[in-house]
Amino acid sequence: MDFSEFEKRIVKVKKMDLPGEAIQFKMAPVERLKELKEQARLKQNARKAGVMALFYPSKANETHLILILRKTYKGVHSAQVGFPGGKIEPEDDSLEEAALRETEEEVGVSRKVITVLKELTEIYIPPSNFFVQPFLGVTGNTPTFIPQDDEVEALIEVPLSLFMDDSTLITKKITTSYATNIDVPAFLLNDHVVWGATAMMLSEVRELLKQAL
Numbered sequence: 093m094d095f096s097e098f099e100k101r102i103v104k105v106k107k108m109d110l111p112g113e114a115i116q117f118k119m120a121p122v123e124r125l126k127e128l129k130e131q132a133r134l135k136q137n138a139r140k141a142g143v144m145a146l147f148y149p150s151k152a153n154e155t156h157l158i159l160i161l162r163k164t165y166k167g168v169h170s171a172q173v174g175f176p177g178g179k180i181e182p183e184d185d186s187l188e189e190a191a192l193r194e195t196e197e198e199v200g201v202s203r204k205v206i207t208v209l210k211e212l213t214e215i216y217i218p219p220s221n222f223f224v225q226p227f228l229g230v231t232g233n234t235p236t237f238i239p240q241d242d243e244v245e246a247l248i249e250v251p252l253s254l255f256m257d258d259s260t261l262i263t264k265k266i267t268t269s270y271a272t273n274i275d276v277p278a279f280l281l282n283d284h285v286v287w288g289a290t291a292m293m294l295s296e297v298r299e300l301l302k303q304a305l
Contacts, residue, residue, distance in 0.1 A: 093252050093305065095149035095232075102147070102230060104304040105210050111299040112213050116292040121266070121276040122218070129216035132223070138216065141224045142184075142191030143177025145297050146199075146206065147252070148231045155252040158199060158237070161245045161284065173248060173286045175226065175293065176201075187225040195229075199247065200238025205231045212296055217289045226293045228300070250281045255294075256301060 117125065132138045150156050159173050178194035180187055188211070192203035212226040237247050254260060264278045264285050278287035279294055286294065 093155045095153050095155045098147065098155040098252065098305070099230065099232065101305050102209065102301075105228060105300050108210075108300060108303060110210075110213050111296050115296050115299045116213060116215060119277045119279075119287075119291040119295040121274070121288055125216070125218070128218045132216050132218075132221065138221045138223050139179055140187060141177060141179040141222050142187035142189075142194070143175035143224055143226050143293070144191045144195045144206070144208075144229050145175055145212070145226055145293065146195060146201065146229045146231065148201075149234050150249070150251075151234055157250045157252065157255055158201075158235075159248040159250060159281070159284075159286070159290070160198060160239070160243075161248060163243060163245045172288070172290070173281075173284050174290045177224075177226075179222070188227055191225070191227050192229075198240045198243055199235070200240075201231060201235045205233050207231070210300075212293065212300075215289050215292055224289060224293075226296075228297060248282050248284055252301075254281065255279075256298065256305075 146158050147155055160176055162172055176195040176198040177191045180190040184190040195201055196203050206229045208227050208229045210228045215224050239247055260279050262278050262280050263275050265273055266276050267273055276287045278285050279291055
């Protein structure tokens with residue numbers, strides 16, 4: 093979709109109700125995730141992070157979404173696809189500010205050119221004990237991406253047309269920190285299998301776009 097048309101239509105999401113956990117859990121790799129989320133909320137010991145689902149125009153003025161492939165490291169999210177973003181730091185006044193700051197640090201898009209349209213549904217990630225707050229944002233500029241060397245292995249620029257195509261929805265056998273060789277729902281985007289928390293957040297973004305576009 094032409095980005096100019098996308099910009100006109102996407103503002104509708106501001107007034108929309110969130111699809112919420114029901115749509116997220118369609119892509120959940122763990123049946124007990126809702127229960128685990130409730131337990132974590134009661135314990136009040138989870139860390140917090142903000143991430144950004146950022147849409148932008150390509151050089152051909154087609155609408156794209158930026159995702160990142162994380163570096164391989166000793167951690168539960170090693171070599172996984174995710175949104176730019178990260179944990180809240182003392183200098184951040186809010187999770188939205190954390191998402192904007194981390195987006196600028198990880199992919200080089202200035203927070204000054206990003207318009208945050210909507211706060212999405214919070215998600216809990218059991219392996220890392222994080223509550224993650226996603227945000228939906230746009231920038232009217234075609235970014236000159238600058239990946240953060242120590243965090244980002246590769247940038248994944250996903251065309252909106254591909255993201256909205258039902259053929260990207262797949263099931264994949266994956267071995268995780270909590271299970272071996274299990275079938276999980278996933279997206280196949282630019283030859284990358286996107287599953288887990290990122291897939292759950294993408295599911296809600298996709299549902300909103302279906303209504304708005």
